[in-house]
Amino acid sequence: MNVLELKNISKSYGAIQALRDVSLAIEPGEVVGLMGDNGAGKSTLVKVIAGNFAPSSGDILISDQKTVFHKPLDAQKAGIEVVYQDLAICNNMTAASNVFLGREPTRKIGPIKIVDYAFMRKRSAELFARLKSETRPRDLVHRMSGGQRQAVAIARTLLSDAKIVLMDEPTAAISVRQVAEVLNLIRQLSDHGIAVVLISHRMPDVFEVAHKVVVLRRGELVADKKASDSSPEEITGLITGAIETA
């Protein structure tokens, strides 16, 4: 069973064809490295999957069922979560508040609904434990390392029982040690049966965690192969066009 399948997805903006006949299947727990040069269509593909806009043609299948997303919320409900590079976190709040941002649990005191901080802390502590991260729920995010921030962002996806997590350059702006932390988080997600689409420019990161590597070039899918059957050199060739397809 595929958790996500794309069939002949095309997307054009006026005369510009951003995606052309892209087909791709992802299994539960699979880590897919999505690679490509700037303007190759990575972001467009991610936005189509995340429901930001509909494809011009082609089908999206979630758990083998045809699905149409009209807005990002639809994709979220179908189990697709996006971890944005640095956007989705509020520095002035605690880790727990960020995990629950936009879906705060409440309890009633008489007629008023108040935020249930105790529950938020307890639940997010459990999530961080599951991710084997040392992030503490009460800590303010602006005091945290890049890796811990990613843990907060990823804990959000666990909270909503995501099936697929799209990660946009999660290792772009952080130190080497933190990169290892983030890659570990990705493995944790995969161990929990959650598929991860990792968009990254950093070849070593992709080869360390990805089961399969997908390359886009000028809107077309030019490679879709197991990471163990490929090499960074081959992928570089595919990205630049030195190698036609693989």
Next chain:
Amino acid sequence: MQKKDIGLAVLIIVVGIIVYMRNPLFLSPINLGNTANLIGLFGLFAIGQGFVIMTGGIDLSVGSVIALLGVLFVDMVGKFGVPWPLAVALMIVLGVVIGLAHGVLITRFKLQPFVVTLCGLLIYRGIARGYTAESTAGFPFGSSYPQLEWLTIGRSFGVPHSFVAMLIVAAIMWVVLHHTVFGRHLCAVGKNEEAARFSGINTRFVTIAAYVICAVLASIAAIYFAMFTKSVQPSSHGNFYELYAIAAAVLGGCSLRGGEGSVIGIVLGAVLLQELQNLVNLLGIPSSLNFAVMGAVILLGVLADQQFAAYRNRKNTERALGLLQKS
């Protein structure tokens, strides 16, 4: 209470002790009652301003709203004989309308809060002056409204009701800010609007709501001010009040960059401002220097706070490094 609030409370007490030592009248019941009344009046709309500032915005129109609604309220009740509960309700509705207008212009039309509310400042003041043709609006001679007066300028056990009203509003807003989902979202929108939006928060609603809260509290304050001064001089009533509100909010720990602030802090900020006013009066400093004293103290306070925070950060870092070296 946050650390900042405690620091501010300490500052208030220290200034209080100094003033008391120089002039014991500071703690006389009459002086305390009068100061409490002013704290209540200014605190009411400073809380609203704080909410707007927490979204990363600013509301410069508060003083003009107080003038315009004050003129309208006095005229309605005094001249046209509108029953006062109806007039109060109308003022609050007008507050909602003004807040909505600001919020919609800022979120839908993407105008800057500074510009929108600056135009508000000019427009409302202008309407107030035009409507009255520059003449002072006042209640007819000998008229009295016992219930309305009891609610606004009355006192119980020496405590002015404006102060009580401010405390009630502060308690409600404290729950709203620190213990409701809306309060969480307000902080999120103020700090990182994009993140809030990606998290599924209706950021437009949150921003508009903040401006509505601000304008409604300003309209309630307008009624209290009108009842306090009994007559409203359209060109000077409420002048610069928006700046008092901003000063109180900033003193109280609201960051003008948004996302930070506490209701207790704002109230304490309002307390400190009135204490300083009082200090100028009691210590015989020429009242023309009033603004200069206030400005200097705010500047020093903010500077000290900044330095203290930097010092705390340094200490924390040192401690963390110490722990690392040990392990």
